Amino acid sequence: MIGQNRGFAAAARGTGPTLDVWADWPVGQDPAGDHRAVSADLLQAFAQPDAATRGWWLAEFSRERPFPPQQAVGFHLLDTMVHGWDVAVSIGVPVEFDDDLTAAVLKVARAVPDGPGRLQPNAAFRPGVPQPDDAAPLPRILAMLGRSPDWSPSSTGDETVQTD
16 A cells, blocks of 8 residues: 555656556555555645646556546545555454545446456456445445455455455
C-alpha cells in the first residue's frame, strides 16, 4: 500500500511512465508511521494545482498513455479500499467504509474488466466470485475483484483472499 501511495503521488506530480516509483516498499520498524507519512505526501501531491488538469502516468496500468486525473483517483480509491479490507480482515479487525465512499468505489469496480486475463501472471485481480443479487456494496466490490467477502483468517475450504 505504501508503494501504491508513492506511485500515485508521483503520477499526480507529473512523473512519466516509469515503474520504479511503484515498487513495493520494505516494511520497516514502524509500518503505520511509514503509511501515515506517505499518505500525507500523497495528499500534498493530489492538492497540487495542475494535478487535476493533466494526464497521470500510471505505469503499473499502462505505459502507453496517461489517464485522466479523475479516473486515476478512482483507481487509487478502489485500490486503497480493497487493500484496506485485505489488511483488516487478515488481522481480524472489523472494517467499515462510509456509504458514499463505497458507492463511488462500486462504480469504479464495475468498470474493471473480468475474464480470463485475470488468470494471467501478475494480473491485478482474480476472476470475480459469485455474489447474491442483493449483496451490499462492499461485498459486491470484493466479489467483483476476486475476493470472498466472507473470508477470514480462520476460513476453511476454498474461500481465499487474493491480493493483487
